[in-house]
Amino acid sequence: MNLKALIGFIRVFVGILFIISGFIKLNDPVGFSFKLQEYFGPDVLNLEFLSPFALGLAIILVIVELVLGVALIIGYYKRLTLWLLLLMILFFTFLTFYSAYFNKVTDCGCFGDALPLTPWQSFTKDVILLILIVFLFINIKYIQPFFTNFGRSIIIFATFIACLSFGYYVLMHLPLIDFRAYKVGTNIAEGMEIPDGAPVDVFDYNWKFKVNGEEKVFTTQGDYPTVEGEFIGVDTELVTKGYVPPVHDFTIEKDGEDYAEEFLNTPNLIVIVAYDLSKTEWNGWPAVKSLTNDAIRRGYQVIGLTASGVDDVNSLKLKQEINFDFYFTDATTLKTIVRSNPGILKLNNGTIIQKKHWNDAEEIELEKLPTAKLDLDFNLKFQLDSITRLDNLYRPLIQESDPAKRKALADELGIPEEDYTGDLWKKQRMLDTTNLQRIKRLIERYGYPGKSLVGEPTNLVALEVIAHNPGEVEEYLDVLKKAAEKGEIPMTQVAILEDKHLMMQDKEQIYGTQAQITAENGFFIWPVTNPETLNERRKAAGFKRTIEEYVADLMGKDAQFKALKLSEIKRL
Template sequence: MKYIVGFSRIFVGVLFIFSGFVKLNDPIGFSYKLEEYFGEGVLNLEFLAPYALVLAIFIVIYELLLGLTLLIGYAPKFTRWSLLLMILFFTFLTFYSAYFNKVTDCGCFGDAIPLTPWQSFGKDIILLILILILFFNEKYLKPIFFKASLKWIVFASTIICLYFAYHVLMHLPTIDFRAYKIGTNIPEAMSYPEDAQEAVYKYEWTFDVNGSKEIHVTNGSYPDVAGEFIGVETKLINEGYMPPIHDFSFIKNGEDYIEELMQEDKLLVVVAYNLSKSEREGWSEIKSALQKASKQNFKIIGLTASGEDAISKFKEDFNLDFDFYFADETAIKTIIRASPGLVVLKNGTITNKLHWNDTDEFQN
């Protein structure tokens, strides 16, 4: 049992630290995931949505520190109770999400390791078993350093986590795990290989045959049935190959200009998923970068999910003279964790991304 507890301690501790770190690297992304869970039709806790970012930072730091305290043996009673309560809550949450198909990606490891709800639930079941082993064998959870030094290790780690969270919020994630990272060629990331597996669907056709309902299942073809057609239900069996970028566009006046814009040699995109929620201070900060880009013959455009009226008012308020294009809000949130933020492209390849705090670093 001593060795089983030792293995469980290391496995759970390292996993909690890793999971906490990848989400702490991108707390805004995790806050978006919390907003999904708080939304109508999932947990129906919309009143918590305004506090999603604060909750995200608290949860990921708490998760990371629990992994640390487990490994070093600090406050074993508090640690094991915290681990048990946390894993029970998240096991319920992932099961609920998977069974009712509410949130398609749990966000457990941020964008570093995407998991389906059922994969996440399976991971939580394994963790629950290991944590139960730890919970009932506290006598083996001995400190690995002098007890007097443990609280200082936890204190220093907390300060480092808080500083790291502040840094990535004021700039951008230190490690970019998303599909729109620097060096990505967007047209290539949107393309399908010739041998790409196509999506597989199951079609359940319902007919009224002599007064009774009959269901006939096909892979798409209309069944040859001597009866009155009532309806058809389509179910996805295998989604097939999905390119890393599949929901990106530059819409203006109902037309998608992505093919044209991806051929621009010098393109600067000012990104703000929702103009009313963007940081107004940021628009003043990016002015110097826009002036520099204009002198260097960049084509400057905006990208937002806001409507035409909001765009017109915003351009007037901030004296902006470039055109805005429309894209899906979720896609825009994925591109850059700043609102506003700057994305530099050369022939469809992302060469730089800048938080509005760092626009003085803009260069060709």
């Protein structure tokens, strides 16, 4: 191959590589902007002032990269093109070397999620490209343009317009090609599985000992070394990276519990993803609200996933009148799932059926399910959901006696300092009284607001407010029982409330749900009326366990149910 042919081959090879790299990133400019933000972070280049401009810079860089690839192939202003290519590759070579040497960014994002490269692989690739571009520069006279000057200008202009149009399209919708682990058709639970026999992480354990007054290091694969000396410490070093499943670090948390398994086994689930509510596109939430209200009416379960705190969640729900609950998921995971804030997923038992930008909310396909509740009143539901927050505003703080932990809990709940100090019981009782008045007015207008009217779990709000006002329980017991008979609320919840009410009046309970501790009797089940038929009443009310099973779970497997009489009880 003569020099001219070699130059022609290298020119086309480098040009195509830039076009492919640019197109993959232009297909997902939001993802590339996240990568730039990593580089701009304080632990890498410490250029945080550039982070707000990351998306704009990402779009400019990838369009320039792609256009330069086309310009190199067709020979458009070849000297200017080569200078720009040289400057660009020098910039990227510096970034990849910095990432590799200091181990700052584990994936440069050169080819997006289509072809993840390690930092050293990225650096090697850039060095090769740098050599090839310098070689082209030296032999620039052998680069012969294609087409006429006017034709080349038209091609470059058309490429630029096409890039702008494509970039705008994917920003307003989602990437045309999804290279990530959460693409449509993926089962999230299966994506988290580790195959049998998959390689695991291998570590070197560097044990430090002082032997004869000298510090020495002994390296093993984990075993404690047999050394006669004084142990100082041990450091671990990753030698070989094990298998990493496509989907990892996926959790759905709330109040310290992980609900991932539950929701990944839920059919007909709509998930709203908003990784950061402070950066969310507020004009997208009316479309989300319309979709989710329709989904709830048609029988779908709807949840939100965010990395934002409770205060941001409550603010959003209040301002946008959102009718579903949010759970916590890592921000990086949410950014990976969908490149929209908010974004929408339709899942069925953990399999992603549809994934849409909020602009395309109307494209989510919703069927009328057997669990459909077409008569749901979302205005009423929103009123009740707003009462829930006030109903439980201070109760978690009241239960926490440690001042530091109370402050941390208040911060987590988004409660300012003036609201978590002082007489919290008095503050909560004032809220309980106000909430009860609101519930009374709603019951007078609608009757008991059950699940056919407001769905679940909002159907329990009125019951919980009444329960927190013990003096009003007797007045509403008949209302609650009738609602339970109609299936609007669980009969078990009404039974528990009735038992507690009877116990507080020193009367026999009906279903055996309440236990007490006294000096004479210890821990025991409060006296029950007609104990010989207790299990029949429990079963009729919907309790799954007999009184004997309940006692064993509550007091220990060897505990026995003892039917006491009121006359035998002496309270503390």
